[in-house]
Amino acid sequence: MGDYEQMDKMLTPREVAELLHIHPNTLKRWSDQGRIVAYRINSRGDRRYRLRDIQSFLAEFNPSRQGTRTVC
Numbered sequence: 001m002g003d004y005e006q007m008d009k010m011l012t013p014r015e016v017a018e019l020l021h022i023h024p025n026t027l028k029r030w031s032d033q034g035r036i037v038a039y040r041i042n043s044r045g046d047r048r049y050r051l052r053d054i055q056s057f058l059a060e061f062n063p064s065r066q067g068t069r070t071v072c
Contacts, residue, residue: 010039010048019054 017024031038038047
């Protein structure tokens with residue numbers, strides 16, 4: 001998988017919650033508040049998150065790592 005494909009990878013709520021070390025309900029609340037972008041993928045409204053959005057979110061809270069390349 002190329003760099004662009006890796007950055008555009010979609011993650012499940014469980015995967016994101018594990019990456020951020022938070023409860024899935026916290027992730028849902030944050031996406032409802034607009035802190036993290038969630039994409040609805042079907043008629044049920046299941047959520048998915050882009051890896052690059054999660055990396056940007058993390059960079060906001062850790063400015064010393066901006067400009068470094070992190071691939072999960």
